[in-house]
Amino acid sequence: MKKKYxxxxxxxxxxxxxxxAMAAPIIHHxxxxxxxxxxxxxxxxxxxxxTKQDVLILxxxxxxxxEGSITNLFSPGDEVIIVNGGKFGERWxxxxxxxxxxxxxxxxxxxxxxxxxxxxKILDSNPSIKAVMVQASETSTTAAHPVKELAALTKEKNCxxxxxxxxxxxxxxxxxxxxxIDVLVSGSQKAFMLPPGLAFAALSEKAWKFQETAKxxxxxxxxxxxxxxxxxxxxxxxxxxxxxxxxxxALKMIKAETLQGVxxxxxxxxxxxxxxxxALNLKLLAPESPSNATxxxxxxxxVDGGKLVKYLRDEVGVTMAGGQxxxxxxxxxxxxxxxxxxFDMIIAxxxxxxxxxxxxxxxxxxxxxxxxxxxxxxxxx
Amino acid sequence: MKKKYxxxxxxxxxxxxxxxAMAAPIIHHxxxxxxxxxxxxxxxxxxxxxTKQDVLILxxxxxxxxEGSITNLFSPGDEVIIVNGGKFGERWxxxxxxxxxxxxxxxxxxxxxxxxxxxxKILDSNPSIKAVMVQASETSTTAAHPVKELAALTKEKNCxxxxxxxxxxxxxxxxxxxxxIDVLVSGSQKAFMLPPGLAFAALSEKAWKFQETAKxxxxxxxxxxxxxxxxxxxxxxxxxxxxxxxxxxALKMIKAETLQGVxxxxxxxxxxxxxxxxALNLKLLAPESPSNATxxxxxxxxVDGGKLVKYLRDEVGVTMAGGQxxxxxxxxxxxxxxxxxxFDMIIAxxxxxxxxxxxxxxxxxxxxxxxxxxxxxxxxx
Numbered sequence: 001m002k003k004k005y006x007x008x009x010x011x012x013x014x015x016x017x018x019x020x021a022m023a024a025p026i027i028h029h030x031x032x033x034x035x036x037x038x039x040x041x042x043x044x045x046x047x048x049x050x051t052k053q054d055v056l057i058l059x060x061x062x063x064x065x066x067e068g069s070i071t072n073l074f075s076p077g078d079e080v081i082i083v084n085g086g087k088f089g090e091r092w093x094x095x096x097x098x099x100x101x102x103x104x105x106x107x108x109x110x111x112x113x114x115x116x117x118x119x120x121k122i123l124d125s126n127p128s129i130k131a132v133m134v135q136a137s138e139t140s141t142t143a144a145h146p147v148k149e150l151a152a153l154t155k156e157k158n159c160x161x162x163x164x165x166x167x168x169x170x171x172x173x174x175x176x177x178x179x180x181i182d183v184l185v186s187g188s189q190k191a192f193m194l195p196p197g198l199a200f201a202a203l204s205e206k207a208w209k210f211q212e213t214a215k216x217x218x219x220x221x222x223x224x225x226x227x228x229x230x231x232x233x234x235x236x237x238x239x240x241x242x243x244x245x246x247x248x249x250a251l252k253m254i255k256a257e258t259l260q261g262v263x264x265x266x267x268x269x270x271x272x273x274x275x276x277x278x279a280l281n282l283k284l285l286a287p288e289s290p291s292n293a294t295x296x297x298x299x300x301x302x303v304d305g306g307k308l309v310k311y312l313r314d315e316v317g318v319t320m321a322g323g324q325x326x327x328x329x330x331x332x333x334x335x336x337x338x339x340x341x342x343f344d345m346i347i348a349x350x351x352x353x354x355x356x357x358x359x360x361x362x363x364x365x366x367x368x369x370x371x372x373x374x375x376x377x378x379x380x381x
Numbered sequence: 382m383k384k385k386y387x388x389x390x391x392x393x394x395x396x397x398x399x400x401x402a403m404a405a406p407i408i409h410h411x412x413x414x415x416x417x418x419x420x421x422x423x424x425x426x427x428x429x430x431x432t433k434q435d436v437l438i439l440x441x442x443x444x445x446x447x448e449g450s451i452t453n454l455f456s457p458g459d460e461v462i463i464v465n466g467g468k469f470g471e472r473w474x475x476x477x478x479x480x481x482x483x484x485x486x487x488x489x490x491x492x493x494x495x496x497x498x499x500x501x502k503i504l505d506s507n508p509s510i511k512a513v514m515v516q517a518s519e520t521s522t523t524a525a526h527p528v529k530e531l532a533a534l535t536k537e538k539n540c541x542x543x544x545x546x547x548x549x550x551x552x553x554x555x556x557x558x559x560x561x562i563d564v565l566v567s568g569s570q571k572a573f574m575l576p577p578g579l580a581f582a583a584l585s586e587k588a589w590k591f592q593e594t595a596k597x598x599x600x601x602x603x604x605x606x607x608x609x610x611x612x613x614x615x616x617x618x619x620x621x622x623x624x625x626x627x628x629x630x631a632l633k634m635i636k637a638e639t640l641q642g643v644x645x646x647x648x649x650x651x652x653x654x655x656x657x658x659x660a661l662n663l664k665l666l667a668p669e670s671p672s673n674a675t676x677x678x679x680x681x682x683x684v685d686g687g688k689l690v691k692y693l694r695d696e697v698g699v700t701m702a703g704g705q706x707x708x709x710x711x712x713x714x715x716x717x718x719x720x721x722x723x724f725d726m727i728i729a730x731x732x733x734x735x736x737x738x739x740x741x742x743x744x745x746x747x748x749x750x751x752x753x754x755x756x757x758x759x760x761x762x
Contacts, residue, residue: 004406004408006408008408008409009621010619011407011408011409011410011622013406013407014406018404019404019405020404021622022403022404022576023401023403024400025385025387025394025574026392026394026395027385027387027391027392028387028389028392028700029701031694032701051506057579058438059440059441059442059445059619060441060445060601061440061601061619061620061621062601062618062619063601063618063619064440064441064601067415067600072557082706094600095600098599098600099600100598144581167443187619189619189622195403195407195621195622195623195624196410196619196620196621196622197402197440197578197621197623197624216598217479217480217481217597217598218479219444219475219476219479219480220441220442220444220445220448220602221601222574226387237443237444237445238391238442238443238568238570238577239393239442239446239577240442240576240577240578240621240624241570241576241577242403242576242577242578242619243576252457252564274414281567298482311516311567313412316618319408319409319412348743
């Protein structure tokens with residue numbers, strides 16, 4: 001018998017109540033019964049997105065919502081700024097180029113946040129730029145980009161701020177309407193605590209104006225059509241019925257905890273992971289601008305990160321993520337988003353300590369755990 | 382207490398074993414554990430598609446696979462024939478036009494099958510036509526189109542036969558490789574007995590050749606990238622993990638029953654539904670070329686079809702489908718695909734008899750049931 005724990009940055013653990021709701025006999029999607037569920041879920045999504053706008057619900061991975069955010073708002077030849085600070089930043093650029101947009105690539109060192117002044121410079125010298133695309137939380141590098149500052153740059157311009165909030169919405173504060181985010185996308189398998197298969201997208205009034213003249217071709221991801229259907233509590237094409245049923249369960253949990261409570265919990269878990277990393281002399285990948293979704297650390301010299309991740313998963317029973325591209329084998333990513341609480345962090349840190357010790361790395365067992373505990377105590381009255 | 386029954390053409394009922402498999406704690410998608418499941422499911426999909434080709438697995442509704450079948454194979458300006466015999470035939474045309482293809486619309490009366498001679502005429506006078514797009518089973522009209530005959534027309538030409546098999550694959554015989562179908566798409570919520578959220582697409586060698594020069598933009602639905610990932614037992618973007626876990630369960634059931642067994646069951650259920658309709662003097666919507674997926678009947682004069690469907694669902698507890706567009710309120714569609722057997726048909730027919738009787742229509746109770754039973758007896762040794 002070996003108990004298994006999932007602490008990767010998506011899919012994240014699914015609460016039992018959502019699993020059970022999704023395991024009930026399936027219902028038809030064109031029924032008042034499903035419409036009620038859909039309506040309530042769509043309403044609660046607005047709360048989590050902190051917006052008055054509709055939040056579209058798509059049957060797709062998050063990448064589908066990213067694609068739709070481009071094809072529904074722009075035309076071939078339109079110029080956009082791509083904040084390329086990791087795998088997902090790069091994806092904004094690849095999608096843009098696939099649809100004939102002209103991408104100004106702003107490369108950011110992995111683990112760093114973009115400097116808003118660099119964005120401003122490009123914006124100022126290219127008045128025809130129509131969008132800045134960025135990640136609120138760049139999952140591949142565990143860095144958070146300064147969304148609020150970027151929104152201040154685009155707000156008064158004929159330029160949209162398009163934010164991939166896939167590992168950010170429901171993790172930390174990202175008030176779409178207040179800050180002036182024009183497009184905010186997310187996915188089910190992150191803070192929404194569900195299996196993958198649903199993508200979400202919300203657009204500001206300014207973004208909907210862009211939609212009116214956008215000439216990129218699209219069909220499955222047709223936001224205007226989805227918005228029209230949403231008003232009737234349905235989707236343009238067959239919705240992922242069971243995932244939406246699970247979504248309502250998960251959203252009710254978030255509502256009950258309150259967004260502020262959810263943010264505080266993620267902040268506490270993230271600080272605990274960082275404090276533990278420091279106590280264990282594990283260097284942070286994104287020390288200056290760490291995301292509260294996932295903490296990335298460099299594995300100690302002499303330790304093969306790929307083997308460490310595999311050992312943690314197969315022998316210790318704890319699934320975390322390694323690194324991608326040039327960080328492959330060099331980092332460990334401890335996720336703390338979604339249905340994750342105090343003792344998940346204790347498990348994560350204890351597991352890392354024990355695995356590193358098994359790998360012959362000199363580690364004082366319990367030292368990281370103690371540092372995490374110190375922070376996690378804040379969670380108790 | 383009122384028991385509920387789902388007999389609509391998708392979503393179809395999900396077997397308990399698949400529901401339970403999907404309710405297990407979620408696993409990460411980049412693990413050997415998930416790869417094993419994915420690999421086995423992908424292999425069994427080939428069996429159901431009757432092809433040696435890879436069957437791509439997409440996180441989307443079936444429409445997503447339809448879109449990909451166009452964007453991955455053609456370029457703006459390419460000419461195609463759209464067999465428009467219902468809502469879904471129309472959809473082929475709408476997607477084609479959204480991506481700048483030139484559609485030759487071949488309109489077929491709703492409830493009728495396309496005449497291959499009409500397709501041949503257009504093909505002969507337009508040698509540059511690159512594809513014929515059709516439904517194997519047009520769900521909106523319950524008619525089946527003659528796919529084998531159409532394949533014979535395109536086989537020797539530089540022209541693809543693209544078949545929407547969303548309510549056909551796993552329902553009736555549609556041997557992709559044998560007949561020379563170039564693209565075959567389907568979706569999870571039909572004969573695959575799963576919730577909606579997965580789409581499938583298989584391409585012939587000839588179709589993969591078209592892919593090499595196709596210039597329509599695409600990103601999320603990138604078949605070449607998906608094929609590459611499939612070889613590594615994964616998908617390009619985060620797969621719908623739980624649905625794929627359920628898929629393996631459902632495919633194992635199909636394999637155990639055998640495809641021939643599955644086809645024979647659907648054929649028996651469909652003939653039972655048609656015999657019952659005849660016994661009850663309910664006129665078939667597609668008498669000449671009925672699909673074994675769903676039986677459409679006109680509701681008797683004086684009966685409001687919309688109210689009948691609602692009464693069946695809310696009072697009797699049996700969900701069937703009504704009509705769309707100009708058939709709205711005029712027809713009833715009894716689905717018999719997927720996890721459906723003898724007594725589901727008995728329930729459907731008995732429910733219709735009782736509802737019609739409540740609606741003041743003169744009906745001999747049990748007469749349709751008896752006609753169905755006569756056929757359903759064939760299912761027993």
